[in-house]
Amino acid sequence: MAALEIDTVSKSFGGSAVLKAVSLDVRDGEFLTLVGSSGCGKSTILRVIAGLEPQDAGAVRIGGRPVDHLRPKQRNVAMVFQSYALYPHMSVKDNIAMPLIMQRLRLAERLPLVGRLSPRRAKVMAEIDGEVGAVARQLHIEQLLARKPAQLSGGQRQRVALGRAMVRRPDVFLMDEPLSNLDAKLRVHMRTELTDLHRRLGVTFVYVTHDQVEAMTMSDRVALMDEGRIVQLGTPADLYHDPLDLRVARFIGSPGVNVLPGTVTGAGVEVGGAQLPLPVAAAEGAAVQVGLRPETLSLDPPAGRPVLKIRLSATENLGAEVFLHGRADGAGDSPIIIRAPLDAFDRARAAGRLDGTVTVAVDPARAFVFDADGRRVGRRPVEAAVVRMPVPAE
Amino acid sequence: MTVLAAPSTPAPAPAAATVRRAVQSRVEARAGYLFATPALVLIVTILLAPIAVVIALAFTDYQLGAVEWAWIGLGNYERMLDDPVFWRSLANTFIYVAIVVPGSVVFALVVAILVNERKKTRTLYQIIYFLPVTTTLIAMSVVWHFVLNPQIGPIAALLRSLGLPAMDVFGDPDLVLAGLATIGIWQLVGFNMVLFLAGLTAIPRDLYDAADIDGADHPWDRFVRVTWPMLGPTTVFVVVTTTITAFRVFDTVAVITRGGPLGRSEVLLYAMYLEGFQYFDIGYAAALTVVFLVTVVALAVMQAFFLDRKVHY
Amino acid sequence: MTAPSPALKPTAGALFKERLRLLRPDRIVGGLVAHLVLIAGALFVLLPFVWMLLTSVRKPDEVFTAGFNPIPDSFHGVENYGHALNQSPLLQFMGNGVIVCAGILVVQLLVALPAAYALAKLEFRIRPLLFVLVLLGLTVPPQVTALPLYMGLASLDLLDTYFAIMVPFFLSVFAIFLFRQFFKTFPMEIIHAARLDGFTELEILIRILVPSALPAIAAFSVFSITSHWNDLYWPLVVTTSPEHATPPLGMMIFRDQETGSNYGALMAGAAIITAPLVITFLIAQRQFVRGITMTGVK
């Protein structure tokens, strides 16, 4: 168990910078997720932490100790690969035992025949067998130990890869999109299994995914990456409700955030005719982008709040809630999605407020204002009690 | 609209389709026969019939140009059992194979592994090692004969300058097979290297990364725990194709040694050639051919068997 | 997020160590050893080529005294190459090689492409039998049929002709197999669409399948040409006069004329005969390697 520090690490491949001075502190025992679109450098960070790829500049420390001069095996990290990277010619048992065999037997003892001459080999192997068995029991794969990886299902392979990582009791678990090769149903199931595993082991996890749902549901904290930089680091709620960058707002949440063009006024921000009384650190008249989460737009009567007029184009009824698609009048005709609980939708329909256009109330406290470069400018601290984490839709 | 009209006339459609399908299958079958005919004719005339004739000839004492001949049953095979030339040729062929196969496979494996790690020089090395595969072996055999010439060849000169005795590789009964095998290895290494390189590039990089993290980062461990097992199918394939190629050694013998000295480089194909096309002892040559065919087919069957089992996983 | 604190600023010594580590001394040593091994192997592989070229420009008397001296004292290349080209009809041998290789390749393709299409995409009764014969044919080396084919050609009085040299290779079961595998992956929908458009089966083959198979045809051509340019056994059996001799046979004839006297010219001859394929290889190495190792995909 150990904390992990990544200190201004940079890395480029043949002239193109893949990591640009990335710094990141992972707390001891934390489940930290690196999320970002494909190609943003997530795997490269993991590979630098593991020592598979030397960084060009910067340092990595595990448990406060610099590890840059250490080989991968000396860093005491374990890695679960997207492809699982199981050795196809070895049984499940041998796959899991591999790190221990490499750790505990000397080169001569690992030789095919000569190795058996060593008196301590049998004892060490028996120990290893015991530990492999224990791990296999934890993962419920003890009946698979004799099989080859090709004879396993995707989910079983996944467990074997986890077993191989667990057996060595690493300080840090590194996982590179471990669920992306599984079908949707198994993926959801394995999410809870991995979080359970994290809780039981209490070890630091660095988890990489391009799937924001995985990031939101599994992590203690999430680091959102884009083009080799960490854009924002925070709890899932922070990233959802208090994005510091338009890229974060857009990446997190499904359906995605609505972004409307606005203008800074003396009293705050004007968007589609609605005046949002927000303190904005920008010159009056400046163009801004306003982010509104779909569930912050309310179909109920505005009760004095600012309103947006929306022309509706489609309605998706999901049972418990309804997505309304449309375009915002007066706000550049931007596409917009409203996410309404079924009862609110029914009330609005009964009241005849859904006749091709609808007027929705905006909660200024939950609107995000970004400048032209996508940086957050208007910010009002959100009270934790007010925040309700919505369950992300698949 | 036609789409809407379709359901009103459903009955004739399936019947018409059936007819159309029948017509189509007749057209297809006719084209099939037409297209396959040239190949079939050639398969019968220059492959099957000759094989049948060879098998039949092996039971006769036919000599080319002879007016009379007779069925002699297994006579040719009995003669083979007592023929020192046959046994010598067979033994020499196997010795040749036993040198060339491990030599060219191991050499090619080492070269492939080393070349695979090169970045800038990879293509250069690949071209160099592949060069012999593309060359006319006869011409290069003449060159090798000269290079290993005990009086005026560069190797002899090098040995002399080091104070060692010059070797007469192709004149020394004990060295001649090794000399021919050297040329065989020289010619095969590039071919096998390319096959191994294809096998190596197919190994996922993740496996080596996993091995690094698991602690198998010593070159020896990487080789025995990842590279070698992952190359299993490639290796079987390379070994069998090399064996078949080496088993058919002829060119170097015909050009350099003609079976000598003292018959120590007589090989199966060369014996077949001499009996058939120099002594015109057709019946006996046919029997030798049958032995040759059986061996090669056995090797091919072995290959199919191993490859089907995919060797490891 | 951490800002790098001043306390963590590396010292000069640590910086030097860091640099040294990034240079990866173990990799440099490993790379050096690898290069040494590869260069040693390359010397072995290149030795005959180098010696051939060097000797081909040496004076005859120098050949006998050169020893291990690689650099020729004087340039005698013009005389040696001239001698090789004049004393024996090397160019004619090569011309024969071109005729034989081209003839074989053309017939092989004409026979194999339709057969392969039939095997891959057409339904007819004896198709399975034909495929089994093709698979069996793959295992039979050409030397097996040499005896009866020789006798047949002799009885037809066709020995020592281009036809005799080419005929056993008109059928390439390997080509049939290879193209069949290739056509097999071709989408059936396109063929159906072509039939609906009124294409005949022959047009489908020529206009649709053959163009799609051009890479495979090119690769097979390389394979066929190198094998038959270099083949010795069969030309040796059926050819008696230099008139139809292929390059390898010509090389043997030339060698026997020059017994032990003019190594310079002999090496020049070897270089000339080897040159066409080697030069083609150097120009189109990727295609060449693919073609020759295609036997590796069966």
Ligand SMILES: Nc1ncnc2c1ncn2[C@@H]1O[C@H](COP(=O)(O)OP(=O)(O)O)[C@@H](O)[C@H]1O
């Ligand atoms: N070994 C390498 N050589 C060259 N480019 C690489 C290498 N590894 C990764 N890259 C490049 O670096 C970028 C980031 O890759 P990666 O870290 O794998 O992204 P991801 O976030 O999808 O995991 C990509 O553009 C990729 O092409």
Ligand SMILES: [Mg+2]
């Ligand atoms: Mg990745």
